[in-house]
Amino acid sequence: MEAGTIARPVTSHGAAVSHAKPRTGILKWLLTTDHKLIGVMYIWLAFFFFGVAGIFAMVMRAQLSAPGLHVVPPEIYNQIMSLHGTFMVFFFTIPIMAGIANYVVPIQIGARDMAFPRINAVSFWMLVPAGLFMLVSLFLKSGSAAAGWTSYPPLTSREYSPGPGIDLWILGLHLAGAASIMGAINFVVTILNLRAPGMSMMKMPMFCWNVIITQTIILFATPVLAGALTMLLTDRMFGTSFFHPQAGGDPVLWQHLFWFYSHPAVYIMVLPGMGMVSQILPAFSGKHLFGYKGMVLATAGIGFIGYLVWGHHMFATGMDPKLRQFFSFASMVIAVPTGIKIWSWLATIWGGSIRFKTPMLFALGFIGLFIIGGITGVWLALVPFDVQVHDTYFVVAHLHYVLFGGSLMSIMAGIYYWFPKISGKLYNEFWGKVHFWLTFVGMNLTFMPMHAMGMLGMPRRIYTYRPEFAVWNHIASAGAAILGVGMLIFALNMLLSLWRGKPSPPDPWAHEDQTRTLEWTVSSPPPAENFHTIPVIR
Amino acid sequence: MTPRSRWTPLLIFGLCLAAAALYASPAMAWLLHPATAIARDVRGLFYKAVGVTAFFFILAEGILLVAVLKFRAKPGVPAAKWHENVRLEIVWTVIPALAMVILSGPSFTTEKYMDVIPKSDLQIEIVGHQWFWEYRYPKDGIIFANEPLVLPAGKTISANITSIDVVHSWFVPDFGIKMDANPGRINHVWFDVDKPGTYKGQCAELCGVLHAQMFITVNVVTPEEFARWIEQKKKGA
Numbered sequence: 001m002e003a004g005t006i007a008r009p010v011t012s013h014g015a016a017v018s019h020a021k022p023r024t025g026i027l028k029w030l031l032t033t034d035h036k037l038i039g040v041m042y043i044w045l046a047f048f049f050f051g052v053a054g055i056f057a058m059v060m061r062a063q064l065s066a067p068g069l070h071v072v073p074p075e076i077y078n079q080i081m082s083l084h085g086t087f088m089v090f091f092f093t094i095p096i097m098a099g100i101a102n103y104v105v106p107i108q109i110g111a112r113d114m115a116f117p118r119i120n121a122v123s124f125w126m127l128v129p130a131g132l133f134m135l136v137s138l139f140l141k142s143g144s145a146a147a148g149w150t151s152y153p154p155l156t157s158r159e160y161s162p163g164p165g166i167d168l169w170i171l172g173l174h175l176a177g178a179a180s181i182m183g184a185i186n187f188v189v190t191i192l193n194l195r196a197p198g199m200s201m202m203k204m205p206m207f208c209w210n211v212i213i214t215q216t217i218i219l220f221a222t223p224v225l226a227g228a229l230t231m232l233l234t235d236r237m238f239g240t241s242f243f244h245p246q247a248g249g250d251p252v253l254w255q256h257l258f259w260f261y262s263h264p265a266v267y268i269m270v271l272p273g274m275g276m277v278s279q280i281l282p283a284f285s286g287k288h289l290f291g292y293k294g295m296v297l298a299t300a301g302i303g304f305i306g307y308l309v310w311g312h313h314m315f316a317t318g319m320d321p322k323l324r325q326f327f328s329f330a331s332m333v334i335a336v337p338t339g340i341k342i343w344s345w346l347a348t349i350w351g352g353s354i355r356f357k358t359p360m361l362f363a364l365g366f367i368g369l370f371i372i373g374g375i376t377g378v379w380l381a382l383v384p385f386d387v388q389v390h391d392t393y394f395v396v397a398h399l400h401y402v403l404f405g406g407s408l409m410s411i412m413a414g415i416y417y418w419f420p421k422i423s424g425k426l427y428n429e430f431w432g433k434v435h436f437w438l439t440f441v442g443m444n445l446t447f448m449p450m451h452a453m454g455m456l457g458m459p460r461r462i463y464t465y466r467p468e469f470a471v472w473n474h475i476a477s478a479g480a481a482i483l484g485v486g487m488l489i490f491a492l493n494m495l496l497s498l499w500r501g502k503p504s505p506p507d508p509w510a511h512e513d514q515t516r517t518l519e520w521t522v523s524s525p526p527p528a529e530n531f532h533t534i535p536v537i538r
Numbered sequence: 539m540t541p542r543s544r545w546t547p548l549l550i551f552g553l554c555l556a557a558a559a560l561y562a563s564p565a566m567a568w569l570l571h572p573a574t575a576i577a578r579d580v581r582g583l584f585y586k587a588v589g590v591t592a593f594f595f596i597l598a599e600g601i602l603l604v605a606v607l608k609f610r611a612k613p614g615v616p617a618a619k620w621h622e623n624v625r626l627e628i629v630w631t632v633i634p635a636l637a638m639v640i641l642s643g644p645s646f647t648t649e650k651y652m653d654v655i656p657k658s659d660l661q662i663e664i665v666g667h668q669w670f671w672e673y674r675y676p677k678d679g680i681i682f683a684n685e686p687l688v689l690p691a692g693k694t695i696s697a698n699i700t701s702i703d704v705v706h707s708w709f710v711p712d713f714g715i716k717m718d719a720n721p722g723r724i725n726h727v728w729f730d731v732d733k734p735g736t737y738k739g740q741c742a743e744l745c746g747v748l749h750a751q752m753f754i755t756v757n758v759v760t761p762e763e764f765a766r767w768i769e770q771k772k773k774g775a
Contacts, residue, residue, distance in 0.1 A: 245722025286617030318725035351618030455569035457711030462750035
């Protein structure tokens with residue numbers, strides 16, 4: 001491996017910072033360039049926003065628990081609805097995936113740190129003001145952004161959203177986007193160059209493959225979002241008219257640019273989770289991952305085709321029929337590589353010796369729920385059916401089966417799986433399982449009825465609804481309450497386990513006859529610079 | 539764990555999956571009540587999609603459930619060693635790919651049916667405003683807003699849809715029609731409503747604070763009643 005020879009000497013000496021006297025207290029966190037500490041900070045920050053966005057979700061479900069309620073006024077509803085989406089996508093799912101990858105990937109490939117430790121720290125610290133912009137805007141008199149996480153103009157133009165909420169939203173996303181592009185470069189360079197001697201690409205753990213493919217998607221898609229955000233900002237601030245129809249602009253252009261990023265963003269949010277599941281299923285069924293090569297190809301295939309399907313978010317915009325057919329068929333084709341992954345996971349557990357620890361429960365739940373999201377995804381790729389249910393609760397149901405059933409279940413699986421490694425403590429297995437069952441049952445109760453609401457014709461993003469949708473909304477809100485209880489139990493279990501959990505051995509999941517990835521060969525938590533001597537992979 | 543408590547969570551899991559399978563079945567078809575030829579085609583397409591995907595759904599969730607029940611770790615029973623089977627991988631790549639090609643057929647047919655606007659008996663214009671709909675009957679010189687749209691049953695209606703301010707979307711579920719009202723663009727749809735009646739819908743694209751209050755009511759009447767209504771409207775205007 002040519003590239004490896006260039007960078008390896010740097011890491012085997014270690015980053016300069018690590019030879020200094022170890023810092024303690026707050027400075028240890030503020031000034032660190034250690035990928036493990038940065039990873040942990042990403043996870044904390046992401047869970048903070050998960051809590052905020054989760055509370056928003058609870059308020060929305062309270063408001064929608066019956067028709068005609070006044071839990072919050074319409075303008076506040078639109079704000080928390082918009083920030084729920086924005087936070088969950090840009091400040092929870094994407095950062096927590098980056099955080100877990102930050103912690104795990106360098107150790108899994110046998111490196112001492114990321115390729116650019118300082119850029120790594122900058123990437124993380126840029127997220128903090130980005131999130132603050134959004135949070136601060138909630139306290140403005142004119143309120144925060146309230147046009148959904150998609151912020152379609154002209155609703156987001158100066159004329160229809162005069163307050164600074166949208167400007168802060170744009171700046172926040174700009175910063176988060178720039179951070180994520182820098183992070184992407186860092187991950188790609190790290191995985192290409194810093195692998196331990198003997199670890200060819202095709203010997204990498206599956207999680208690393210999913211991370212490098214995800215980060216490549218970020219690298220090529222996020223700049224397009226940045227461009228679109230800049231255009232929206234200059235429209236608002238300097239009187240340009242990219243999206244103003246009165247001056248020759250076109251609001252539909254924003255939709256193209258936004259979805260050119262935001263459809264690949266779905267894969268940015270779900271592929272790392274699929275990588276985690278691909279580590280966890282073999283670990284708890286005592287078998288190797290089935291069809292490693294096929295999995296790598298399928299993941300790359302999803303990453304590539306993911307760029308060609310953005311138009312399926314726009315079937316009701318009056319798009320050219322030929323273009324619609326292209327986007328429709330390309331979207332259906334994605335089911336094939338996704339299917340390959342699902343069949344391969346099922347073949348991985350088939351014939352295994354399954355141990356039902358909490359990470360395994362979440363990984364199995366992930367498969368079961370993601371299949372549902374995948375199937376409704378195929379239905380939505382069919383233009384006439386999509387037009388029927390587009391912008392209704394059916395889409396809300398579908399996207400939550402993908403992003404809650406897919407991303408969040410896999411994130412939970414990953415958090416439980418690596419918690420002992422990261423904290424050096426064991427969590428409470430009983431409460432972990434209670435968390436899983438409340439989440440699994442609550443999730444289905446919340447989101448399954450939304451398919452029915454949407455098919456009956458209830459649009460999304462409304463603060464109240466016609467009485468004929470009431471029954472389904474009662475059920476969904478009851479489900480959300482169960483989810484809320486489950487997440488509180490999760491928070492308590494994690495905090496108590498951090499405080500007084502039993503110490504974890506290097507590999508708490510050890511089982512005979514298993515090939516384990518490198519992070520389980522070092523202590524929990526791993527030592528500074530991860531390895532005393534860089535392992536050689538045979 | 540006692541054997542009983544071990545099976546309880548799995549039973550719940552199974553019940554959830556069974557509920558999901560039931561949900562995805564045509565038994566839930568009462569969720570769509572088509573009132574136009576397009577909406578009937580959409581429901582037909584939905585049945586076909588359910589039919590094709592149900593096979594994969596039941597197979598995948600079934601394998602998951604059986605694996606979870608059957609391969610629980612037992613002392614003395616080691617895990618299998620195999621982890622590759624190229625033939626199997628080819629099968630599960632090719633068959634779903636074929637299924638997608640097959641499913642795209644009826645989808646494209648219905649799409650074409652929706653897209654090609656036939657010669658219409660009545661042409662109307664729909665204009666979205668924050669937060670109400672304006673309706674125009676250009677041939678009769680009628681313009682009004684904030685009251686129900688009135689249309690004749692059994693006639694082919696074509697509509698030009700646009701917006702005066704932000705993006706809205708004209709959506710009547712029973713018609714199978716949803717079309718964005720974009721400022722600066724005119725979109726076209728057509729439909730024919732079978733039976734007289736009152737049909738409800740509302741704006742489907744977030745358009746500001748009162749998006750939830752931007753309702754649509756369509757009163758479909760017999761052609762005779764419609765002719766009378768037009769005359770009345772003309773006099774009133």
